[in-house]
Amino acid sequence: MDAIFILSGDFSAEKGKKGRGRDETTGVICIKVYNRKAFGGSGKLCGEQKELTVGRRGGKGGARKGARKEGRSEGKGGRKTGQERRPEKSELQSGRKNFFCGPKNSGRRVAVRGKLWYNRSMEKLRTDVHTHTTFSADGISPMEEMLKKAEEKELAFYGISEHFDYDYLVNGIPFYGGEEATYTDPDAYFPHARSLAAAYAGKLRVLVGGEFGYTDNRKAWTLYRELEEKYRPDFVVNSVHTNGKYDYSDSENRPYRNADGTLRPKSEAYREYFGFVRRSLDVPYGYDIVGHMTYCTRYAPYADRRARWEEFRAEIDSILCGIIARRKILEVNSSCRGAAGDFLPGRDILSRYYELGGRKLSFASDAHDVSRVADKRETVVKALRGLGFDRITVPCRGRHVEVEL
Numbered sequence: 001m002d003a004i005f006i007l008s009g010d011f012s013a014e015k016g017k018k019g020r021g022r023d024e025t026t027g028v029i030c031i032k033v034y035n036r037k038a039f040g041g042s043g044k045l046c047g048e049q050k051e052l053t054v055g056r057r058g059g060k061g062g063a064r065k066g067a068r069k070e071g072r073s074e075g076k077g078g079r080k081t082g083q084e085r086r087p088e089k090s091e092l093q094s095g096r097k098n099f100f101c102g103p104k105n106s107g108r109r110v111a112v113r114g115k116l117w118y119n120r121s122m123e124k125l126r127t128d129v130h131t132h133t134t135f136s137a138d139g140i141s142p143m144e145e146m147l148k149k150a151e152e153k154e155l156a157f158y159g160i161s162e163h164f165d166y167d168y169l170v171n172g173i174p175f176y177g178g179e180e181a182t183y184t185d186p187d188a189y190f191p192h193a194r195s196l197a198a199a200y201a202g203k204l205r206v207l208v209g210g211e212f213g214y215t216d217n218r219k220a221w222t223l224y225r226e227l228e229e230k231y232r233p234d235f236v237v238n239s240v241h242t243n244g245k246y247d248y249s250d251s252e253n254r255p256y257r258n259a260d261g262t263l264r265p266k267s268e269a270y271r272e273y274f275g276f277v278r279r280s281l282d283v284p285y286g287y288d289i290v291g292h293m294t295y296c297t298r299y300a301p302y303a304d305r306r307a308r309w310e311e312f313r314a315e316i317d318s319i320l321c322g323i324i325a326r327r328k329i330l331e332v333n334s335s336c337r338g339a340a341g342d343f344l345p346g347r348d349i350l351s352r353y354y355e356l357g358g359r360k361l362s363f364a365s366d367a368h369d370v371s372r373v374a375d376k377r378e379t380v381v382k383a384l385r386g387l388g389f390d391r392i393t394v395p396c397r398g399r400h401v402e403v404e405l
């Protein structure tokens with residue numbers, strides 16, 4: 001879809017009405033759909049135009065003040081409402097905050113409240129929030145190279161989420177990556193990532209976060225809380241990697257085997273995994289995203305590795321409803337390692353999430369090297385649109401930024 005939503009119009013040209021009993025004013029703005037060439041030179045309005053009634057909460061005269069401010073930010077001189085003009089590039093890289101909008105003449109003063117975010121290349125997904133670098137034991141490419149690649153791919157938001165595998169630490173699980181491997185050092189990672197994020201300001205929004213490995217062992221919960229208090233990550237991906245003894249990626253497939261080495265039934269091993277994910281929703285540390293749900297399907301030794309909603313309805317519904325109730329974000333992870341599908345979780349689970357009212361989705365390549373930055377985003381966009389989703393959610397310090405798909 002070659003389309004861009006542009007907010008334009010001029011509040012001051014429209015006489016505002018004071019809301020009854022409220023300190024708010026309404027005016028008219030337009031949301032227009034332009035083609036991409038608008039920024040290459042043609043600037044033609046190519047699509048629909050919708051008028052919305054827009055109000056603005058605030059203190060005394062807040063709405064009028066806000067209106068004039070909006071007018072100024074759009075360029076010199078007054079314009080009449082709805083007047084066409086070529087949008088400026090700078091407008092596309094900034095959001096307008098705290099609008100609440102409703103269809104004109106709907107009789108409802110407030111229909112939708114939230115943030116509008118412009119997206120200048122909507123045919124591509126421009127967020128990748130869950131990636132790693134050499135600060136993680138299994139990271140391959142340095143942070144500088146990953147960010148360069150993210151900029152080349154015209155991402156708007158890029159989230160680094162190094163592994164903090166305290167599930168390994170507290171449960172005494174031998175650390176992966178060989179004898180030389182070390183845990184992510186937060187004293188090295190956070191300052192380095194934040195300085196690079198500052199260097200990319202205005203070009204790419206770099207979020208500095210972490211991926212926390214969930215375990216039932218409460219000692220890890222304390223460590224994660226301490227980490228959050230000290231380093232204040234921009235976002236946290238809460239992921240189940242282990243069953244408390246072995247990683248689900250274990251080379252000997254031990255989470256899927258009995259003590260005598262025989263294979264456990266898939267239903268049993270997967271139900272156990274889903275139990276961990278369900279419990280991971282209730283941790284006392286802060287997190288934003290439920291990472292790679294159905295992670296076990298990446299590595300399971302079964303001929304058919306998929307975890308279908310049909311087979312695990314109760315377990316999956318409990319997780320999806322739990323995510324929705326807690327206002328968390330379900331991750332779509334394009335790292336699948338083979339036969340389980342194009343992304344995790346599968347279409348059937350995402351469809352069920354939508355059906356249950358879930359709308360908050362994040363996109364993650366889970367890249368550990370430059371070749372996988374934003375990997376399969378086109379496939380994911382197509383699939384999500386097909387399922388009815390129209391936005392991707394990006395978490396940042398407790399706020400959720402909605403980016404149009």
Ligand SMILES: [Zn+2]
Nearest residue numbers: 211239291292
């Ligand atoms: Zn992970």
Ligand SMILES: [Zn+2]
Nearest residue numbers: 130132211366
């Ligand atoms: Zn990861």
